[in-house]
Amino acid sequence: MALIPQSFIADLLNRVDIVDVVGQYVKLKKAGANFQGLCPFHSEKSPSFSVSPTKQFYHCFGCGAHGSAISFLMEYSGLGYVDTIEELARSAGLDVPREERTANDVARQQQTMALSEVMSAAADWYRQQLKVAPRAVEYLKGRGLTGEIAKRYALGYSPDGWQGLEAVFGTYANDEVAKTLLEGGLLIQSEQTETQQTGRRYDRFRDRVMFPIRNPKGQTIGFGGRILDQGEPKYLNSPETPLFSKGNTLYGLFEARQAIRAQEYVLVCEGYMDVVALAQLGFPNAVATLGTACTANHVRMLLRQTDRIVFSFDGDAAGQRAAQRALEACLPLMSDDKEIRFLFLPTEHDPDSYVRAYGAPAFEKVIKEAMSISGFFFKIVSQDHELATPEGRAQTHHAAKPLLLSMPPIALRTQILRELAIRTNSTAAELESFCGLSVVPAPAQSGSYSNTSQRAPSFNQGNLGNRAQGAPWQASKGSAKRVATQNMAPPQAPTDLAEQMLRVLIQFPHLGKALDANKRALALQASQLRSAKAMELMQDLLVQCDRVELIPGEQGMPATVGSGAFALFQDQLARSELAPLYEVLRKRVMGSDLDLEGAVADLEGAFKKLELTHLKTEMTEIAQKIAASNATEQDRARYRELGERLKYT
The missing domain is CATH 3.90.580.10 (Zinc finger, CHC2-type domain)
Structure with a gap:
């Protein structure tokens, strides 16, 4: 590509x-x-x-x-x-250049453009046909829809004919035209017969109310059609095409984005008409899956829009199965600041009919009272299992294990696990052991990144708690042997130096790019002392700094980073696997008034402290050799040399 x-x-x-x-x-x-x-x-x-x-x-x-x-x-x-x-x-009036554009790339782009144009033209034609189709208009009015809502969702009508789209695209005998229409799912080609070598080409959608499916840019990428009279299938979707993937598309999301933000939640329904009718009835924040199970991609799309999702399903067996698949899609993406609920309406109602029967306030009430994700979790894992028996409790554990393993290590998982242990007359430790989960206890005082939450890691302030806290350095007054007999452990550099350097580099990446091998080694050693996560973060940050494009400084000044390159650098950090950790640093430095001169001073100060720590560490190691009477004359000379350097450091 x-x-x-x-x-x-x-x-x-x-x-x-x-x-x-x-x-x-x-x-x-x-x-x-x-x-x-x-x-x-x-x-x-x-x-x-x-x-x-x-x-x-x-x-x-x-x-x-x-x-x-x-x-x-x-x-x-x-x-x-x-x-x-x-x-x-x-x-900005710029053309986007492309690298390594192959013939396949060009062909793929041309195909996508052709399909997009065809879909747009078909949607326009279907809208025009609705205006002259009394049966379709009466059907929509009968469902309580106004012309305003029909316009908002660009509803249309496909006439009851086999080759209606020829009025837009010309004869289907034209192979080039037919090829694009077939790829877009607007035409169907029948099997070849002895008399017809190419098979018959005819419209996929006939005598149906048309629901255009739009991507986030508002472009039509597919259609759903609802038959007017009796017939099967009642709803017909476009097939998968280069433009349209059911597992990556939600009907109504383009139209509902602003309402989702205003209402602070999204309502996920099962059909086109539910979405459109709910918009008419005062719930414009609804979307629908497209005849397929809810996927992880669907959930990701929704969580980019809001922190609260309410799934609405029928109360029958099919609705329960669909809800369980939604649960399985949600659990791996859960975080403690998200809320996901499951609403099950009576079997005789869908959202549209429920609002019409009981009113919008009643529907708002059942939405607020919808089952929490934890409540639905317990319902699913204990369903058909008798918790009063050892067998039933074991079966419940067996059903819960894959769901618990799919969750990130967040507080909600811990709470669900503890609650499940209580319900099954077990201990949390027993359930953790069965599922193969390990819960890392929080250290009493630690400066390491929390590894119990992928979403909210943090730097602890105050006492950062070095991994190996040594005795403070004390100047020697006398022989090295006397110093060593105090059982002095090698001094440790303050672990806050790691954060100090990380904070500087995330604001001034060109300083990281300019570091020599010796200083990089010191930075990594300080980070390793802090924690394994800090070490990983420093390694990644130095790599990202090396990728930054510099601009020449003015009047002999050193090169620096332009605002565009800096923004690109931050975008790369946001897409990194370590993005949650970078977010912690970013919160600390956003709004910081640290200028370049101060950043250079902070960085140099950190390296001086690290060099001093290494100098003292080496002296301590030699002093211990002297105390053990196994030091060479070279060791003693080195000790004296380091002592002199220490005086002037």
Whole structure:
């Protein structure tokens, strides 16, 4: 696949102003060197959303959202990475270059463009046909829909004919036209017969109310059709195409994004008509899966829009199975700041009919009272198992094991495990052992990153608790033997130096790029002393610093990082596997007034402390040799040399 050069992305971020980009969607006010506003990604009354024009970066101190202009558009609009870059480039009047564009890349792009044009033209035609189809209009009115809602969701009608789309695209005998329509799922080609070598080509959708399926950019990528009279299937979807994948698409998400943010939750239904009817009845924050089970990709898409998801399913066996698949998709993506619930309506009702029968307030009430994800978890794992018997409790453990293992090590998993242990007359330790889960106890005083939460790791402040806390260095007054007999352990550098260096490098990556091999080794050693996670973070951060593109300094000044390259650097950190740890550092440094001169001083100070610690460590090791009477004359000379250096350090 053709790649967009990183140099172009950095140049693009240099040309666009993040304040202008964010300001199109968020009301910003000047606040010191930065701009502030209400976060568009979570509900708040006091502004905690900060945009830095110098760093070309945004950060929300409330929900943790952060990134560059690219990240903002991706999160806010739901666009993919490449689509976002293309959108920004168009706004800046730039053409996006591509690397290594092969013939296949060009052909694939042309195919996608052709399919997109065909889908758009078909959607327009279906909308026009609805205006002259009284039966379809009466059907929609009978479902309580107004013309305004029909327009909002671009509803249409496919006439009851075999070759209606020929009015738009010309004869189906044209192989080029037919090929594109077949690839887009708008036509079906029958099997060849003895008299017809190519088979008959005819419209897939006939005499159906048409529901265009749109991507996050609002482009039509597929259709769903509801038959007007009796017939099967009642609902017919477009097949999988290069544009349309059921497992990666949610009907109504494009139309519902603003309402989801306003209502602070999304309601996931089972059908097109549920979504459209609920929008008519005052619930415009509904979406639907497309005739397939809820997938992890569906859940990821929704969690980018909101922290609260309510799944609505029929109360029958099919609805229970669909809910269980949704549970399985959600558990691996859960975090302690997310809320997922399951609403089961009476078997005689769907969301549309329930609201019409009992009113919107009643529906709001059952949404609020929907079953929590933990409640549904317990229901699923204990279903048909008799908890009063050892066998039933063992079967419950067996059913719970894969679900617990699929969850990240968050507080919710711990709480579910403890509750399940109580319900099954077990201990948490027994259940953990059966499932193969290990719970790492929190240290009393530790400066390491928490490894019990993937989402909220943190640096502890105050006493950082070195891994091996040695006695403080004491100057020797007399022989080295006397010093060594005090059982002095080698001194340890303060572990806060690791965080000090990490904080500097995340703000000034060009300083990391300029570090020589000796200083890199010192930085890694200090991080290793802090924790294995800190060591991993320092290794990754130095690699990311090396990738930063520098711009020449003015009037003999050293090279530095442009705002675009800095934003790109931060985006790369946000996409790293260590992104949660970088988020901890970013929260500490956003709004920091540390300038370059101060950063250089902080970094040099940290390295001096590390060098001093190593010097003292070596002296201690030699002193211990002298005390054990196994030091060489070379060791003694080295000890004296180090003592002299210590005087001037």
